[in-house]
Amino acid sequence: xxxxxxxxxxxxxxxxxxxxxxxxxxxxxxxxxxxxxxxxxxxxxxxxxxxxxxxxxxxxxxxxxxxxxxxxxxxxxxxxxxxxxxxxxxxxxxxxxxxxxxxxxxxxxxxxxxxxxxxxxxxxxxxxxxxxxxx
Numbered sequence: 001x002x003x004x005x006x007x008x009x010x011x012x013x014x015x016x017x018x019x020x021x022x023x024x025x026x027x028x029x030x031x032x033x034x035x036x037x038x039x040x041x042x043x044x045x046x047x048x049x050x051x052x053x054x055x056x057x058x059x060x061x062x063x064x065x066x067x068x069x070x071x072x073x074x075x076x077x078x079x080x081x082x083x084x085x086x087x088x089x090x091x092x093x094x095x096x097x098x099x100x101x102x103x104x105x106x107x108x109x110x111x112x113x114x115x116x117x118x119x120x121x122x123x124x125x126x127x128x129x130x131x132x133x134x135x
Contacts, residue, residue: 003068004038006061010054011036025049041071085134088127095123 011021011032018032025046034040042050051058062068099106099116106112 002038003041003061004036006056007050008036010050010056010061014054016053021050021053024053038067041068043075044072047072081130081134085130088123088130092123092127095119 011018016024018036019029022029022032027046031040035042047058047061050056051061062072099120106116
């Protein structure tokens, strides 16, 4: 069964409204609606709180919904997240060193300047993306 249907059924069986549940676990009613309609998924902390609130085991909530399990695996995979962040930092440092070493060659050609700027902007965007995901 899908997590959204499980959450809605558990909420209804508990006699609670979306607003009641949202207040108890400190999220908005819209967030509850999005979870129940599977527009997005709760994080593991909220899944635990919902499990406790509804008196339903985590096993019952999570089993059978492959998308939810994948979401939780991705959101809790800090090792992979750290590797991506360290990789982005390393690439940016390497690019800065390359730009410094080849500054004389790059400065003499408009196309190399444009290419270097494009690469710099793209790599910086990737680094910022990784930092924002980490937060």
